[in-house]
Amino acid sequence: MDTTPKKENLLTPLLLLFMFAMILANLGGSMYGPLESLYLQELGASVGQIGLFFTLASVAPLLLQILGGWMSDSLGRLKAIALGSVFGMVGQTVLVLSTSWGWVLTSSIFGAAGRSLVGPSFDAFIAENSSEHNRARVFGVTQTLFGVVSVLGPPLGGWLVQNFNFKTMLLVSAALYLAATIIRLGMASRAAQHEPQEAHSRTPFTLAALRQNLTTMFGLIFSGGVITWILLTDGVRDISFAMSFNFMGLYMADIAQMNFEQIGWSNGIFGLFMMAFMIPGGWLADKTSERVGIALGFVLMSIAIGMIAIIPPASPFWLYASGWALAGTGVALVTPAYQSLISKAVPKNLRGTAFGLFSTSLGIVSLPAPLIGGWLWESVSPQFPFAVTALVSLLSVIPVWLKFKLEPQPQEEGTL
Numbered sequence: 001m002d003t004t005p006k007k008e009n010l011l012t013p014l015l016l017l018f019m020f021a022m023i024l025a026n027l028g029g030s031m032y033g034p035l036e037s038l039y040l041q042e043l044g045a046s047v048g049q050i051g052l053f054f055t056l057a058s059v060a061p062l063l064l065q066i067l068g069g070w071m072s073d074s075l076g077r078l079k080a081i082a083l084g085s086v087f088g089m090v091g092q093t094v095l096v097l098s099t100s101w102g103w104v105l106t107s108s109i110f111g112a113a114g115r116s117l118v119g120p121s122f123d124a125f126i127a128e129n130s131s132e133h134n135r136a137r138v139f140g141v142t143q144t145l146f147g148v149v150s151v152l153g154p155p156l157g158g159w160l161v162q163n164f165n166f167k168t169m170l171l172v173s174a175a176l177y178l179a180a181t182i183i184r185l186g187m188a189s190r191a192a193q194h195e196p197q198e199a200h201s202r203t204p205f206t207l208a209a210l211r212q213n214l215t216t217m218f219g220l221i222f223s224g225g226v227i228t229w230i231l232l233t234d235g236v237r238d239i240s241f242a243m244s245f246n247f248m249g250l251y252m253a254d255i256a257q258m259n260f261e262q263i264g265w266s267n268g269i270f271g272l273f274m275m276a277f278m279i280p281g282g283w284l285a286d287k288t289s290e291r292v293g294i295a296l297g298f299v300l301m302s303i304a305i306g307m308i309a310i311i312p313p314a315s316p317f318w319l320y321a322s323g324w325a326l327a328g329t330g331v332a333l334v335t336p337a338y339q340s341l342i343s344k345a346v347p348k349n350l351r352g353t354a355f356g357l358f359s360t361s362l363g364i365v366s367l368p369a370p371l372i373g374g375w376l377w378e379s380v381s382p383q384f385p386f387a388v389t390a391l392v393s394l395l396s397v398i399p400v401w402l403k404f405k406l407e408p409q410p411q412e413e414g415t416l
Helices: 013-042 047-057 059-075 077-097 101-128 132-163 166-201 207-221 226-255 260-287 290-310 317-345 348-365 369-379 384-395 397-403
Strands: none
Touching: 013 047, 013 077, 013 101, 013 132, 013 166, 013 226, 013 260, 047 059, 047 101, 047 226, 047 369, 059 077, 059 101, 077 101, 077 166, 101 132, 101 317, 132 166, 132 260, 132 317, 226 260, 226 290, 226 317, 226 369, 226 384, 226 397, 260 290, 260 317, 290 317, 290 384, 290 397, 369 384, 384 397
C-alpha cells in the first residue's frame, strides 16, 4: 500500500473554472484600459475633460461597492458574480455603441455596478477556498493565472487599434465578456443546488444585516489596528496613483511618443513581470509576513514610477520597458500580501463587505485626484504628477513596516 502523503493541491477544479471565467471577462478590459484616455481623446475630449471623466466615473463605484460586498456576503459569491456580469455586459454593449465621451461615461456606470459585485466576491471566494497557512500562496497562484490578462490584453488591444480601429477592439472585448458571463451564469446555477447546506453561514439579505455589517466594519476601521492603517496608507497612495495613472496612455503617446502597439507592449511587459513574480510574492508573505512583501513592493513601484518622471521625452523604448518591468514586480509582491492581510484581519462572514468597503473608502478620498492630476499636467508639467506618485509610494513604506502587524489568530480551516 502506498502510504506517501498526497501533495496538497492549491487550486480545486472549481477555482480553475472560476479563474478561467475571470480571465475571459477581464481580458477585454485590459485591452481597452491602457488606451481609454486616447479613446476619449479620439471622441473629442481635452486633457481637462479626461480628468473630469475619470472623476465622474469614480462616483458610481463609491455608491455601489459596499452594497456589492454586502450582497456577496448575503447571496453567495458565485450568484453575486453572475449578477455583476449581467450589468457588465450591458456596459460593454453601451461602450461599443458610444459616439461621444458622455456615452462612455454611461457605460462606465454599468461597468461599475458589475465590478462592485464581482470585485469583492473575487477576493472573498478565493479566501474561502484556501487555508490560512497557504492563503497568500493561493492568492499568488490565482493572481499569476489572472496575470495572463495583463500580458496578452494590452498588446492585443494595441495591435487591434493600430491595424483596425477602436470599435473593432471593443467588439472583441465584448465577445470575450459574453463568453465569461455564460460560464458564470452556469456556475451560479450549479451553486444554487447546494443552497440548503451553505445558506446558514451567510449574512441575512436585510437592511438590518447590512447595518450590522457596516457597524462592525467601522468599528474595525476606527479601532486604530491594522485595518485602520491599511485604509490610511492605501488611501494616501491611491490619491497619488489616481493623479497620474489615469493619464498614462496620453503620457506614453504624447511624451514618450509611442504608437498604439508600443503602448500595448509596455503594459504587456508590466503584466509579464507581475505574472512571473506573483507566486514568489505569495510565498514571501506566507514565509515571512505580509508587511515584508508590501514594503518591498512599494519600494520597487516608487523606483519604477520615478523613472517615468525623470526619463527624457522620446527616450528609447527599452528604458520605459524596464520601468514597467519593475512596476510589475512591485505589484506582484504587494497584491497577494494585501489580499491575505485583509482576509485575515476581518471575520469570514464580513469579507465581501470588507473588500467592498475598502474599495469605496479609497475611491472617496481619491475622487478629486484625476482633476488635480490634469491641472498639474497642464500647469506644471506632464512629469510632475508621476513624481508625486513615486514619492508617496516610497514614504508609504514607513507606516507599512511599523503598523501592518496582525495579532495571533486561531487557525482557520479552508476548503482545500
